[in-house]
Amino acid sequence: MDLELTETQALVQKSARDFATRVIAPAAHETDEHERFPKEILKGLADLGLMAVNVPEELGGAGAGVVAYALAMQEVSRACASTAVTMAVTNMVGEVIARFGTDEQRNKHCPKLASGEYVAGSFALSEPEAGSDPGGMRTTARRDGDAWVIDGAKQWITSGAYAGVIVVWARTGGPGTKGISCFLVEGGTPGLRVGKPEDKMGLRGSNTVPLELERCRVPASALLGEENGGFKIAMMALDGGRIGISSQAIGVARAALDESVQYAKDRKAFGKPIADFQAIQWKLANMKTELDAAHLLSMRAASLKERGLPFSREASMAKLFASETAVRVCNEAVQIHGGYGYIREFAAERHLRDARVTTIYEGTSEVQRIVIARSVIA
Numbered sequence: 387m388d389l390e391l392t393e394t395q396a397l398v399q400k401s402a403r404d405f406a407t408r409v410i411a412p413a414a415h416e417t418d419e420h421e422r423f424p425k426e427i428l429k430g431l432a433d434l435g436l437m438a439v440n441v442p443e444e445l446g447g448a449g450a451g452v453v454a455y456a457l458a459m460q461e462v463s464r465a466c467a468s469t470a471v472t473m474a475v476t477n478m479v480g481e482v483i484a485r486f487g488t489d490e491q492r493n494k495h496c497p498k499l500a501s502g503e504y505v506a507g508s509f510a511l512s513e514p515e516a517g518s519d520p521g522g523m524r525t526t527a528r529r530d531g532d533a534w535v536i537d538g539a540k541q542w543i544t545s546g547a548y549a550g551v552i553v554v555w556a557r558t559g560g561p562g563t564k565g566i567s568c569f570l571v572e573g574g575t576p577g578l579r580v581g582k583p584e585d586k587m588g589l590r591g592s593n594t595v596p597l598e599l600e601r602c603r604v605p606a607s608a609l610l611g612e613e614n615g616g617f618k619i620a621m622m623a624l625d626g627g628r629i630g631i632s633s634q635a636i637g638v639a640r641a642a643l644d645e646s647v648q649y650a651k652d653r654k655a656f657g658k659p660i661a662d663f664q665a666i667q668w669k670l671a672n673m674k675t676e677l678d679a680a681h682l683l684s685m686r687a688a689s690l691k692e693r694g695l696p697f698s699r700e701a702s703m704a705k706l707f708a709s710e711t712a713v714r715v716c717n718e719a720v721q722i723h724g725g726y727g728y729i730r731e732f733a734a735e736r737h738l739r740d741a742r743v744t745t746i747y748e749g750t751s752e753v754q755r756i757v758i759a760r761s762v763i764a
């Protein structure tokens with residue numbers, strides 16, 4: 387793996403960093419405090435090509451690859467994790483449609499996701515009683531003439547209230563993972579109801595909603611991929627999504643580390659900066675080392691995916707390690723900030739709240755360990 391960035395990767399990283407520093411970071415506290423969905427900021431990201439980084443240029447994407455996407459996600463997450471998760475899911479939806487869609491589906495949706503004409507895309511796999519085990523889903527789709535009729539409920543759907551297109555999984559065959567298909571449901575389709583946004587611990591500027599589908603009728607052409615072939619699409623999308631979430635975790639934790647270093651230099655106790663105490667120095671050393679290790683794991687997974695090589699285990703390892711590292715690092719950042727770490731005015735407490743979900747969504751840490759262990763034992 388080449389650790390040097392290509393010109394394109396460095397350019398994407400720089401434009402994401404500039405926009406994140408100039409526009410996203412100054413709004414991050416308000417976004418969190420007032421649960422403000424960052425609509426205008428998302429349009430700015432789209433204008434920079436960051437809502438479809440790894441979507442081919444002929445479909446309106448940046449065509450910049452997986453490593454560039456991971457780097458951009460780190461930069462945006464460093465500024466605002468709420469904005470970053472919205473960006474991550476939209477990128478994932480664009481990639482899924484570009485990869486598995488028909489020409490008609492690709493040409494219809496990808497340019498709108500990339501340009502910001504769709505505020506966001508959504509990925510609706512989880513259900514109230516099926517998260518880690520999507521094979522247990524209850525949502526159904528039945529064929530009715532030249533249409534599919536979808537009935538069921540989805541839970542915790544990121545950007546569900548704003549999505550131009552939602553990738554929805556539903557049961558079309560027998561029980562288990564083999565009878566699941568995947569559909570493209572446009573926002574506003576009759577029969578699709580968006581529930582009340584969740585009141586979350588973190589990512590408070592992102593939109594997380596339950597969806598209800600009641601006799602929701604979509605054309606036959608809304609089927610994505612093969613009938614009963616939807617589970618494979620979900621797993622492949624999640625493998626890629628895990629690279630995005632590892633990047634999110636790294637970005638949030640980097641912000642926590644940077645702020646901790648600054649605080650440790652500024653804050654005095656016993657007549658000297660707390661950065662002079664070895665107890666604080668060791669925390670900072672561990673935070674930096676673990677974060678760099680997480681970054682390398684994430685870059686390895688991204689690089690494998692970019693080169694078309696198997697990357698499922700490596701994406702799980704990156705997501706597992708980066709998310710658990712982020713929680714540890716952000717927790718230490720609160721500790722270094724002392725009492726101020728517990729106060730809203732300082733970003734440290736937001737970082738901890740934002741980081742916490744990264745060990746849960748796109749597959750919990752327990753699920754990542756199952757994926758990794760299976761491939762180690764095989």
Ligand SMILES: Cc1cc2nc3c(=O)[nH]c(=O)nc-3n(C[C@H](O)[C@H](O)[C@H](O)COP(=O)(O)OP(=O)(O)OC[C@H]3O[C@@H](n4cnc5c(N)ncnc54)[C@H](O)[C@@H]3O)c2cc1C
Nearest residue numbers: 509510511512516517518542543544746747748749750752
């Ligand atoms: C803010 C937020 C945004 C989200 N966005 C989306 C989205 O956009 N789209 C979407 O589809 N979903 C989304 N999710 C849902 C998320 O992916 C699920 O919450 C997650 O997959 C876990 O599922 P669950 O909550 O049902 O937990 P469960 O599956 O009920 O698990 C509960 C606990 O049991 C453990 N567990 C379960 N099975 C096993 C096992 N076999 N071995 C060991 N331990 C096990 C889990 O690891 C966990 O600790 C989001 C969630 C949140 C909180």
